[in-house]
Amino acid sequence: MSQLVINGQTVEVPEGSTILQAAERLGIFIPTFCHDPGLPGVASCRICVVEVKGAKNLTPACMTAARDGMVVETESPAVIAARRTILELILANHPQDCLTCEKNGDCRLQDYAFYYGVKSSRFEGERHTYPIDDANPYIVRDMNKCILCGKCIRTCAQVEGRAVLDYAYRGFRTKIAPAMDTPLGESDCVFCGRCVTVCPVGALTFKSLAGKGRSWEIKKVPVKCPFCEAGCDFHLNLKNGRVIGVTPQPPKPGRPLCLKGRLALELLYMDEPPPPYRKENGKFVATGWAEALDLEKLLAKISQGRVDVGRS
Amino acid sequence: MTNPISDIAGADFILAIGTNTTESHPIISLQVKKAVRNGATLVVVDPRKTEIAGLAHYHLPIKSGSDIALLNSLAHVIIAEELWNKEFVASRTEDFDAFKETVARYTPEYAEKITSVAAQTIREVARGYAGAKNATILYTMGVTQHICGTHNVFAIANLAMLCGQVGKPHSGVNPLRGQNNVQGACDMGALPNVLTGYQSVAADEVRAKFAAAWGVKELPARPGLTVGEMMEAAEHGKVKGMYIMGENPVLSDPDAGHVVRALEKLEFLVVQDIFLTETARLADVVLPAASFAEKDGTFTNTERRVQRVRKAVEPVGEARADWEIICAVARAMGYPMNYSTPAEIMAEIARLTPSYGGISYERLEKGGLVWPCPVLDHPGTPVLHVGKFARGLGKFHPVEYVPPAEQPDEQFPLVLSTGRRHFHYHTGTMTLRTGALEVYYPEEYLEVNPADACVLNLENWEKVRVVSRRGEVEVRVCITDRVPAGLVFTSFHFPEVAINKLTNPVRDAIAKIPELKVCAVRIEKIA
Amino acid sequence: MAEVNLIINDQKVAVPEGSTILEAAQKLNIFIPTLCYDPELSRPASCRICVVEVKGSKNLVPSCAALVREGMVVYTDSPPVIEARKTILDLLLSNHPEDCLTCGRNGDCRLQDYAYLYGVRRGTFGGEKHSYALEDDNPFIVRDMNKCILCGKCVRMCAEVQGKNVVDFAYRGFHTKIAPAMDTTLSQSDCVFCGNCVAVCPVGALQEKGLRKSARTWEVKKVRTTCPYCGTGCNFDLNVKDGKVVGVTSCAGEVNGRALCVKGRFGYGFIHHPDRLTRPLIKKDGVLKEASWEEAINLVAARMGAIKEKYGPDALSVLASARCTNEENYLLSKLTRAVFGTNNIDHCARL
């Protein structure tokens, strides 16, 4: 066990814990963008920096080990100044689009901007003007809103045989993209949607929910997918008592969160499920439910076991 | 109030006596303003030029404490000019002749001498009130905080009965209560002579009913002491132990020095409050109570509407709801007092109190209920005395004018009156700790007329000493013609200006309300 | 009163003569956006966002003011109607700061609601934008006239409900602005800080200072209760975030409607004030010291019991409270009479 002091409070944590975990144990809030307990750490966004007594620089709480005798301040003037600068830098190249953004009300960038009182940026400069990638039925990508936390890359890499997304280009032009920077619809993406669930901002959103409701109007009810043994966790999204969409819950190890499962749940729970699509020659075409869910195969499988019992 | 707040907007004539409505009851004043916009005539009787007085068609800057002379004179005119509601008086009232005889002497000319309101104005107001289709009377502490407070109220009721302005919509006799649950505290029997719903402790059957419900052999029959009497008894060593819940008499009661002396003489004082008030500092035990946001319960407003208070957050620290504390004390004294929710307590109240009989938390979820509400399917009674007075016939109580107990003299040439400010409340324990109200209105001041200021050679915002026979305070001066010459005014919200060190504890003989509206003072310059 | 029959979006409805199209639509649960309309206030029909198409009529008509006629056929969502609404929103957004990111009304703003509903992402008309200074010099209300959409509700609320006429339209054309007389600040005007104008402002132009800087609209839980100050008994919603009261907002109060006074709306800060008593105190050697509940309660019981024993019940007295609940006053009366055995109970209502 290591014993350390955070904001004047003493806490004990098991060896190998991070400062972030120690702070969580005390109920002390530290903002994070790139950190996710289910993903490998990268400590790249720096919003979680804290002040450690005796250390020359601010250190990222998500990756720094909590050591015995450490004295940590999570909201010191230096820390707050650093966080504000990070936010200002991000906002300098971020569309002011909360008005109609689908992520409004459930966005970490917005949360922290409000919390630290960063209204706009001191740094004015070039802004991205990427086209919005919505040429597929499931996911809308607005890379202008991306803060390059890289969570989507890391979660995609956890799916067997995928790793569709990666960083592309460099410097100001750095961008998250499928190989060759194609639209998602033309990539190997299987539209499980796990990248959308981990995106802290409105860069990745679900197309099926676009324009249907704002985050504060939507109640999320957890359901389990009955389709296969994996039993993945999904959310029914309810607005005014009606299911307006199904979204995957944040991924857990060994849970594929496949598209098929999501579509099946849409069929099961929604009054008006959106039409299913199938990819033909690289294009999405509307199709029937039987095809989308591979019901033919399923039926064939069951009918093999059928026994003729006669009629009399 | 005999009538609901919402009735005021529909009145044709409003007689507002001693109520600084816009500051003390801002939301009720919206109804008054609405009535005026709809064409109603507004008469304001107040020595001070308050905001509401500025809106009035007639502002009667009456001499402090002369209300009865004015009210009797209004009745005099109405009778003399045959404007009274003869049918109402004949069928619904009694003792009219005695009343008629008393007011006969109060000619407008006679009243003018006492009140300094012009006789002609008295005539016009009398005609207006009597001639209105629906006339309502509003009043507050400006009427009751006098040595003749109860008589003032009688005089008001007499006038309303004389013109039949009770028992119907948009009229009535309407005292506006100053504190959120004064009405409820009275309804609940937090009074020395009655149990819940004003059931007399002197009545054997009442005591028997409560004793049975409360599981005790008997209950005391002799009425107890009022606040003022308690303080006196404490000072004389007759009362030894006192339990104070959520009150701050050191600042709110007259002659604060006397209150402190009394409380200090006690053998044991318990104070239960949300802050360490000036009174709590004197206690032997202080019990931390939950605020209104930290508990469930009900308040009854000035129009007798019982409404829910809901718990929004947990009490701070170890604070507990007052009802839980009381239960704990009772249990520690060997009396089983166990409730799991305030709803259970209300159910018990309803069983024992005819006027609350139909009130339950389940019903209150759907909205407030105005008592009398005797049974579960009763809709409540917004307007009282329709068709019949509670006691049967309405009784005229003839009353005579008596001057205030303390008159200005050479030594103390000014009259001090106290009241409330818009941005603050009561002894300031809450409003001085909001992070907003006290920021905007940080300091109390004494209103002084320019003429008096000139005589005393005072400058605006100068700090002076105000002295009465009982004590003194230091306060800044605000020179304004809101007050007439001879009168000074301030509030009792700020502990730094503990104005009740000065006020006169002499009380009305019936309701025992102290004469906070009139005491003689002088202003001394601080060298 | 005579009923009038009409058809809205192909549904039949009958409403009393003199009703507006908006009221008829509301009866059918058909949503029509409004900005300047308020059922409690007079109707200038100036914002035009509520326009609908009436068959046979050349122009779109404002549904908040247009009265129903027998046989009327109305469309509330036809292409020309949608087009008109989008244009109005586009115009408003063209002179509106892009500030939802940190705006206190984000999540409870009509302009935002309608922009989302009609998919108007931003203003496209370009041109000049206001750059008024933020009015932040009083502890109650923040005014940001850059966000004002000139619906005039605050003006009407102040005049028609509050009876104050503090704010009004000033200047003309592009420079039109809501302001107190002489374009001063509220704190230099007659404003009594009831905040009733804030309660009706559809956007973030008027905000409750404390509330909007401590919580986002979607983070608060609202708990309806009754005001702890004067005897009027106004109802309001306590706004709670993370177990703390962060503000007060209007609800449809039975006594007060949406109106509140400055104490009710802005006087909640005492609840979490550091001066609050959090532990029982017992006086030892003239000094109040913290103690446990058990110790305190037992001491009270023992001392009060001893006084009763020694001097008789009438040596005890009790002051109840005009600030506590009915239930608490009742129990205290019960304690006084059934346990202490005296009628010496009163409260400070005489003050």
Ligand code: SF4
């Ligand atoms: S991603 Fe977040 S900050 Fe960016 S526009 Fe959307 S809600 Fe606003």
Ligand code: SF4
């Ligand atoms: S007023 Fe509304 S639209 Fe304007 S910034 Fe605030 S939330 Fe956004």
Ligand code: SF4
């Ligand atoms: S706070 Fe009240 S008085 Fe002041 S401008 Fe608003 S409505 Fe008028």
Ligand code: SF4
């Ligand atoms: S301040 Fe608000 S209520 Fe007043 S005109 Fe502007 S938008 Fe309307």
Ligand code: SF4
């Ligand atoms: S909001 Fe104001 S008027 Fe209403 S009950 Fe509270 S103090 Fe009284």
